[in-house]
Amino acid sequence: MTSFALTVDTDVTDLLEADHLLRTVASGLDLPEGALGCTHLVRDDRPRVVLSFALPSQEAREAARERLTADGHEVTDGVPDEVGRAVLYPGAASLTGTVTVADLLARTAIVRVTVLGAQEPPAADTALVTREHVRPHWQDGELVLAAMPALGGTLVPFEHPDPTPCCADH
Known part of the structure; x- marks a missing residue:
């Protein structure tokens, strides 16, 4: 993935629901070409599927962070793991x-x-x-x-x- 990534926490526990949420969230971000959107299974005391976005630049990551936090999402830098499931990717x-x-x-x-x-x-x-x-x-x-x-x-x-x-x- 890329170093210009961020993770969006969710309460979603179903992969298809996570796909839908990822697409909905991405549609409001005006993602640049080359951006990736993935889902990741989190198996901790609150099992869920989180979303990650890998962006081609620091500026794109910061713009996405601003929009996501303004929309009320909990956002952290990086990705939760290196084995995400890609939903949005070039092509x-x-x-x-x-x-x-x-x-x-x-x-x-x-x-x-x-x-x-x-x-x-x-x-x-x-x-x-x-x-x-x-x-x-x-x-x-x-x-x-x-x-x-x-x-x-x-x-x-x-x-x-x-x-x-x-x-x-x-």
């Missing part, structure tokens, strides 16, 4: 429908795709069905998308856009 909006792994890597800030159960990365021409929900994670300073095999030799992002809650059928 994210272009990931709709089906794209090849090569296109995904060329058009976004994602630098690598891994496939569950596979030793090797997928071929560049492998199709990825985005389901309009592509959430890479930070790994060793890089955005990495975990994918899994799907029908017809395609891939889908590991994270499902509309997960069924555990024990939903009981």
